[in-house]
Amino acid sequence: MTKHKRKSGPFQFMQFSVIGVANALIDIGALNLLLILFYTDDRAMLLLYNTVAYTLAIxxxxxxxxxxxxxxxxxxxxxxxxxxxxxxxxSLGVNNLVFIGANALMEVIGIPNWLRYNVAKGLAMFLSFLASYFMIKYVVFRRKKGKN
Known part of the structure; x- marks a missing residue:
């Protein structure tokens, strides 16, 4: 029997979520800082800014x-x-796809730039967070079969 019991389930998801909040602050903070310093509405530049912000968070x-x-x-x-x-x-692909897609959709319905960038970023962060959690738990840091 091992010394430490494996953390899993709700407690592990809670820990991942707390770290996810820090990641979200880094992610959205970096995106907004880039937009403040070098404002753009160009989709390619928005994609670059989103990628830089997400990379810092990851x-x-x-x-x-x-x-x-x-x-x-x-x-x-x-x-x-x-x-x-x-x-x-x-996860970056999910994040970028949702960010650009949600941004384009909200642009069509006339939501102001700053609001749509942040709402799109929030949605992108949430969906990539879920994808990341399950991939990390079940692929990257999975426990080998037969070990307790």
């Missing part, structure tokens, strides 16, 4: 989730790092 996510949320299964192996990068790229 680096923070890896650091804290590997040390706390998934500490009993995070080995820091090359395999886990590669899987984490793959899930980050998939």
């Amino acid at each position: 680096i923070n996510s890896y650091f804290w989730n590997a040390r706390f949320t998934f500490q009993h299964t995070a080995k820091g192996s090359n395999r886990q790092r590669i899987l984490f990068i793959i899930q980050a790229i998939v």
Whole structure:
């Protein structure tokens, strides 16, 4: 029997969510800072800004989730790092797709720029957060069968 009981279920999701709030602050903060410093309405530049903001948040996510949320299964192996990068790229794709898609939809219905960027970013963060959690839990830091 191992010394530490594996964290899972609601407590693990709660830890992931707390770290997710910090990631969200980094993500939306970086996006808004870029928009304040270098305002644009160009979709390609918005995509670049969103990618930079999301990348900063995902680096923070890896650091804290590997040390706390998934500490009993995070080995820091090359395999886990590669899987984490793959899930980050998939989550970034979800994030960018939702951000640009929601932004375009809200533009058509006439929502002001600042509001639509932030609402689109919030929706993108939420959906990529869910995708990321399940990929990290069941692919990146999954527990090997037969281990308690």
